[in-house]
Amino acid sequence: MAKGDPGVTSRGKRATSRSRRPGTGGSADPELVQLLTPDGDRVDSVTAPDGTEYRVDFTDEEYRGLYRDLVLVRKLDAEATALQRQGELGIWASLLGQEAAQVGSGRALRPQDMAFPTYREHGVLYCRGIDPIMPLGLFRGVDQGGWDPNEFKFNMYTIVIGAQTLHATGYAMGVNMDGRTGTDDGEAVIAYFGDGATSQGDVNEAFVWASVFNAPLVFFCQNNQYAISEPLERQTRIPLYQRSAGFGFPGVRVDGNDVLASYAVTRAALDNARHGQGPTLIEAYTYRMGAHTTTDDPTRYRIASEVEAWRAKDPIARMRAFLSKQQIVDEAYFAEVDEQAKQEALHLRERVLSMPDPQPLTLFDNVYAHGSPLIDTQREQLSAYLGSFEGSTH
Known part of the structure; x- marks a missing residue:
């Protein structure tokens, strides 16, 4: 998988940051970092308005x-x-359309870096080597997620909107205090959130603390254009990445449907953070192709033509076009990947359906490390209640 650092690549053409903006019919947008156009054409490097040059140098295998x-x-x-x-999960938050932002940023993390997700970062979770069954246990209601955040350097899913940005900020401040920055092998932290979360007080407070304490933190905002049902124009009067200037640290907007640019921008920001240069806000400009969650009906607040315009910018289609144009793979490879995906999905389904239901009293097992009289009383009450049904024919 892609493990190389941003560097020079031999393929493609050189360009400035006046790349095409997704979903706008190809109009120039000097604010957007893009290394792979929607048609699958490669750009060697992009120079952002602040002078930063972004590029990647990957092998064909990567x-x-x-x-x-x-x-x-x-x-x-x-x-x-x-x-x-089909009733096997209580709810699900799909990442459809946001794969490039998540895979690109997820692969940009170094092994020692720590990630703080929302409830939608299934792609980042996958890139961190966590079994994809883990979040499904949470959404099925049989466990709390189950992975070890310290082992995988990936914190538990956070349901409360924006709360993880404060968790990440505190963690990053601790990294500084422990002296784990300033070198190539220093530690950096990344916090994921959506465009709607930028209206939350927690996120803005995190910006303040991260800036003032020069925390080694990358704020990664997946701007998928909708905060549940609220469009972006009801969230902000300026591009989201520009908000960072008011807090005293840099911001950059990247084409979130471009996996190469998402990688390059995130890797650069993380490396700046680990070397003691403080936080960065990345706005990954992308689109939520599906519903906010499976309880949502997006047809009530957006039109079909908008969805179709973004479908033309599909992150997988553009990567496939690039691989074909550069003759990096053949049709047999695409068929092989599709078959692997089909088999892994089938295996995932089988494992979900075989998950045992937890015993009700296990609800109390891990509330407090050393127990609690109140929890003990509640356990006894529930136990008595459940016991009242024993032998009942109803």
Whole structure:
């Protein structure tokens, strides 16, 4: 998988940051960092308005790996959505359309870096090597997620909107205090959130603290254009990445449907953070192709033509076009990846359906490390209540 650092690549043409903006019919947008156009054409490097140059230098195998990641993540996500529709999950938050932002940023993390997700970062979770069954246990209601955040350097899913940005800020401040910055092997932190979360007080407070304490933190905002049902124009009067200037740290907007640019921008921001240069806000400009969650009906607040315009910017289609144009793979490779994705999705389904239901009293097991008289009383009350049904014929 893509493990190389941003660097010079031999393919493509050189361009400035006046790349095409997704969903706008190809109009020039000097604010957007893009290394792979919607048609699959490669750009060697992009120079952002602040002078930062972004590029990637991947082997053919790493390019193939990125494509495989995108396809597998999408297929597993689609299977989870289907499971919820069939009553096997309580709810699901799909990442459909946001695969490039998540895979690109997820692969940009170094092993020592720590990630703080929302409830939608299934692609980042996959890139951190966590079994994709883990979040499905949470959404099925049989456990709390189950992975070890310290082992995988990936915190538990956070349901409260924006709360994880404060968790990440505190963690990053601790990294500074422990002296784990200032070198190539220093630690950096990344916090994921959506455009709607930028209206939350927690996120803005995190910006203040991260800036003042020069925390080694990347704020990664996946701007998928809708905060549940509220469009972006009801959230902000300026591009989201520009908000960072008011807090005293840099911001950059990247084409969130471009896996290469998402990687390059995130890797650069993380490396700046680990070397003691403080926080960065990345706005990954992308689109939520599906519902906010499976309880949502997006047809009530957006029109079909908008969705179709963004469908033309599909992150997987553009990566596939690039691989084909550069003759990095053949049709047999695409078929192989599709078959692997199909088999992994089937395996995931089988494992979800075989998950045992937890015993009700286990609800109390891990509330407090050393127990609590109140919890003990509640356990006894529930136990008595459940026991009242024993032998009942109703």
